[in-house]
Amino acid sequence: MSDNQNLLAEQRRALILDEVRRRGGVRVNELTRRLNVSDMTVRRDLDALARQGVVEKVHGGAVPVAETSTHEPGFEAKSALELSAKEDIARAAARLVVPGSAIALSGGTxxxxxxxxxxxxxxxxxVTNSVRVADVFHSAQQPGPAGGRSPGAATVVLTGGMRTPSDSLVGPVADQAIRSLHFDMLFLGVHGISVEAGLSxxxxAEAETNRRLVQAARRVVxxxxxxxxxxxxxSSFADLDEVDTLVTDAGLPAAAREEIAEHLPSLVVAGEPGTDDGAQRQAERHDGRDG
Structure with missing residues (x-):
């Protein structure tokens, strides 16, 4: 990480967090050398990560926070993590969308x-159960020549429901709204994904709402x-065999890619070096699914 002298603070902190998680802990003096920044800068970064609840400061450094299966970070805390990866994933996923289609977006950063x-x-x-996602489209809508919606602007349906720490709307009201709908494609953010537990x-309450979203979608991404x-x-809400495509980033290890390829029809790795469009299909398997 010695060439990262001029990184923005949020990028530097993402690198620090990745190092903490990968190694199980870091020391301040190690980070100052690797990042080529001052001791004070590193300590400020660790303070910021500690306030977000993703690291625990210890004497001379930091260790990862041991999260329980019920721990749910807030939207702002998650927004600061893996920024470049999320941007790569977003660009690659957007290429999958066909104009004029009906899509659903779950909550998540x-x-x-x-x-x-x-x-x-x-x-x-x-259709979305995310207050933040709905706000993106609402803020972008500009009045047309006659004062109405801009030509081609998206029609956005925000489900009702109870608000979670990640600004998703969940519960019976959201479930009922989704139950009667049908989507060409669902883009689903997840807290965790594994072979054993599937999506979790x-x-x-969010698990049940996500189940409804999966059931209503022709294709799950x-x-x-x-x-x-x-x-x-x-709580698990879907098995891997209910997923059509996983769009992830280039940080996914080779062993994980091989494991995923055995269980999913399509794996898209965004931001992979050496690809022209920033996304590389690592696995394609035809197993009779639609789409």
Whole structure:
């Protein structure tokens, strides 16, 4: 990490967090050498990560926070993590969307990033249980010549429900709204994904709402950065065989890619070096599914 002298603070902190998780802890003096920044800068970064609840400061350094299966970080805390990975994933996932289609976006910071890339896709119908995602489309809508919606602007349906720490709307009201709908494609953010547990979340009500979203979708696309692989939340809401495509980032280890290729029809690795469009299909398997 010695060439990262001029990184923005958020990028530097993402690198520090990745190092903490990978090694199980870091020391301040090691980070100052690797990042080529001052001791004070590193300590400020560790303070910021500690306030987000993702590291625990110890004498001379920091260690990862031992999260329970019920721990649910807030939207702002998650927004600061894996920024470049989420942006790569969002760009790659947006290429899968056909103009004029009906899509659903679940809550989460990766689907929030994706929403920004969908603003240029015309005539979409977007159903979401994310307050943040709905706000992206609402803020972008400009009055047309006659004072109405801009031509080609998305039609956005925001489900009702109870608000979670990650600004998703869940519970019976959301479930009822989703039950009667049908989507061409669902883009689903997850807390964790693994072979054993499938897709999981620490929030029981969100698990049920996500089940409804999966059931209503013709094609399910999971958008999740590499840190989600192997993470297990309290409640599973879908098996891997219910997922059509996983869009992730280049940080996913080779062993994980091989394991995923055995269980999913399609794996898209975004931001892979040496690819022209920033996304590389690592696995394609035809098993009779639609789409």
């Amino acid at each position: 990766t689907t929030y990033a994706l929403a920004h890339h969908l603003l240029e896709v015309p005539e979409l119908t977007v 979340t620490p929030n029981l 999971v958008v999740a950065d590499h840190t989600k692989w192997g993470t297990v939340g309290l």
